[in-house]
Amino acid sequence: MTRGVWKGPFVHPSLLKKVDRLKDQSRKSPIKTWSRNSTIIPEFVGHSFLIHNGKNFIPITISEEMVGHKLGEFSPTRKFSGHTPADKKAAAEGISTTAAPGAAPKAAPGAAPKAAPGAAPKAAPGAKPAAPKKDSK
Numbered sequence: 212m213t214r215g216v217w218k219g220p221f222v223h224p225s226l227l228k229k230v231d232r233l234k235d236q237s238r239k240s241p242i243k244t245w246s247r248n249s250t251i252i253p254e255f256v257g258h259s260f261l262i263h264n265g266k267n268f269i270p271i272t273i274s275e276e277m278v279g280h281k282l283g284e285f286s287p288t289r290k291f292s293g294h295t296p297a298d299k300k301a302a303a304e305g306i307s308t309t310a311a312p313g314a315a316p317k318a319a320p321g322a323a324p325k326a327a328p329g330a331a332p333k334a335a336p337g338a339k340p341a342a343p344k345k346d347s348k
Contacts, residue, residue: 220250220252220279221248221249221250222249222250222252223244223246223249225246226242226244226246226249227254229242229244230242230254230255230258233258234254239257239258239259241259241260241261241270242258242259242260242261243260243261243263243268244260244261244262244263244282245263246282247262247263247281247282247283247286248281248282248283249281249282250279250280250281250282251273251277251278251279251280251281251282252278253275253278255273255277255278256273256274256275256277256278257272257273258272258273259271259272259273260272260273260282262282262283262285262286263286264286264287264288265288269285269286269287271285271286
């Protein structure tokens with residue numbers, strides 16, 4: 212459920228005080244905050260924040276496009292470390308088969324080559340040619 216419009220956006224009071232103090236200064240140092248649920252208001256534009264993600268602080272500079280969003284949206288709490296090696300292998304195989312339409316997929320090393328669909332089967336090198344079959348009617 213969203214916050215009532217008549218209440219206005221929530222901004223932590225101490226955060227407002229810190230922004231008001233920095234308005235007068237020419238050199239703006241980053242504001243360290245744990246208030247991830249505070250809404251970004253137009254007074255924050257141009258200021259830099261250090262937003263806590265549960266472990267460390269993520270540096271963010273507020274722009275006009277961020278107004279109306281929460282501070283926590285710009286400080287991810289989970290670190291994506293990639294997929295498992297099995298997923299990477301499957302993705303690589305999927306890419307190689309879809310890379311060139313009409314091209315034959317690559318076979319595993321040491322595997323026997325496969326015949327193209329609809330092609331006549333080939334005999335192994337050095338084998339006798341097969342005799343034609345007689346009809347037994």
